[in-house]
Amino acid sequence: NAGVTQTPKFQVLKTGQSMTLQCAQDMNHEYMSWYRQDPGMGLRLIHYSVGAGITDQGEVPNGYNVSRSTTEDFPLRLLSAAPSQTSVYFCASSPTGAGANVLTFGAGSRLTVL
């Protein structure tokens, strides 16, 4: 069981470039979310989804887009990267019901924007 898979693990971008961070889970979880982790700030929620075709904004959504066309995939798009988006990004998923907030996290994607 692969769990939550994030790609790429490392990425360097120039200001203004666009890219997509991929996230896939094989646990048939309905809930998926994206967080960014910055020193001293913990994890901040960017976007989340409660099922295919449904997405909503989190605490820091500006500069990021998401879509959820399938249950398995939840890509995060940076349309025009800025240095302030340098961070470690984590994708997470969870089932519905009693375990709805027991998140399974991916290993993270470290993004540097120059």
Place this chain on the structure above:
Amino acid sequence: SQELEQSPQSLIVQEGKNLTINCTSSKTLYGLYWYKQKYGEGLIFLMMLQKGGEEKSHEKITAKLDEKKQQSSLHITASQPSHAGIYLCGALPSSNTGKLIFGQGTTLQVKP
């Protein structure tokens, strides 16, 4: 918006010592979740607390949620180097599920 404040921000303890990490909310919590992150890795779920006064233990780690459901503590007994990492508390800002908000984390170092 709900905020979670963790204290201390960092902690260095000698192996074998006990320690406590606190997580305080500005609002009533609908659920409190503790996670651990090893350096350079993703987060691992530790424990979930939902009821006021609830206490759970796993091996040498005990988590408690106060009666008012605004403060939680994570206590490690007889710390070991394997306990080192970043501990984060997460909570639900409302009854909505799938949308956890996290504290800023507590970095724990255990000196052998």
